[in-house]
Amino acid sequence: MSTTDPMYYWDYLGLDEVLGSQRLVSGSGGREPAHDEMLFVVTHQAFELWFKQILWELESAIEDLAHEPVPEPLMGQVVHRIERIVAIQPLLVQQFHVLATMTPLDFLDFRDELIPASGFQSVQWRLIENRMGLPPTQRLRILGASYTSRLSEEHTRRLERSETEPTLLGVLDAWLARTPFLRFGDFDFWAAYRDVVETMLERDRRLIESNPSLDEVVRRQQLDAFETSCRTFEPLFDREQWDALRAQGKRRLSQEAFLAALLISLYRDEPALHLPYRLLTALVDLDEGFTAFRNAHAQLVHRTIGGRIGTGGTSGHEYLQAAARKHQVFTDLFDLATYHLPRKELPALPEDVREQMSFRYVD
Ligand code: HEM
Structure with missing residues (x-):
């Protein structure tokens, strides 16, 4: 496409790549694809796209809040962007309900072919957790191993780098500690x-x-x-x-x-504290939204694989429920x-x- 060509919807959105990326393992080697694998793949991809958007907003909120002092117009922007993530979160929970229409038997048609891959390896999810401010020392360990233990070297390096980057909790702490009042x-x-x-x-x-x-x-x-x-x-x-x-x-x-x-x-009724109070409320909503994501995922896992271990090797829904409690970040605000x-x-x-x-x- 030359630069003088008119904009074309299909190309602008890169739909060759996006819609050409649903490769079903169950259909390989001349076998019949498992019907529900398409839903499984599309749902995961939709999650990863939303994770990308969430990281986009989260990183920008961290950058804005890291200013010392934070210029007033940026404060409104930080709150607005966090509230946008909060608006996205119910979609994530809703997507789990859609995926729940894949019954345990439907999943068994292709589950074993996924081993050892798992959402446990979702690098974007780990980036979200790290940039929120979940320290590696607070994470549940799986058989004594780090959360990066099942990732490629490149992804491990990326996550280790993110552990050293500013977090939303960290910049919030510095901003609060400077409160003049x-x-x-x-x-x-x-x-x-x-x-x-x-x-x-x-x-x-x-x-x-x-x-x-x-x-x-x-x-x-x-x-x-x-x-x-x-x-x-x-x-x-x-x-x-x-x-x-x-x-x-x-x-x-x-x-x-x-x-x-x-x-x-x-003293949230005082005018100067209206926006700071909205920020604190948005952060509570944000943390609660991720807990809702974790709980909805744990419920889906329970009904889909019962008490089995996960394809990633954890205890499955028990691990996920424990993580939902332990991996919350803004507990102090609650x-x-x-x-x-x-x-x-x-x-x-x-x-x-x-x-x-x-x-x-x-x-
Ligand atoms: C039927 C559908 C699903 C099942 C049975 C399932 C199962 C599991 C299990 C058992 C784990 C724990 C790690 C392991 O042992 O594998 C896990 C982790 C995870 N899954 Fe899923 N999952 C499903 C759908 C999804 C979807 C749609 C997403 C969206 C991206 C997702 C994201 C994750 C994430 C981020 C983790 C890591 C959670 C943590 O360590 O706190 N899963 N999944």
């Missing part, structure tokens, strides 16, 4: 929040201690449970405890970043709700801080 003039959010929490906890303790309807055994049990819930607040005010939890992988964000996220979620206070108990923001957080339009 944590300490602002005379206002120290940390100290003000701590005062309110201590007063609230003291009040709750007294309620249990003076509740006339409790006998001594139940009162002791309730006080023990109460002490445990008090201890969940301690790491917020104690850097060493926080860092120890982080080292164990129980926290992913730095203490400053977590407190900034808490501030944003508590945990923020543990530390929320009712609006009426929130430390009041000093007038100058509120002023800074409001939008004013001047002629």
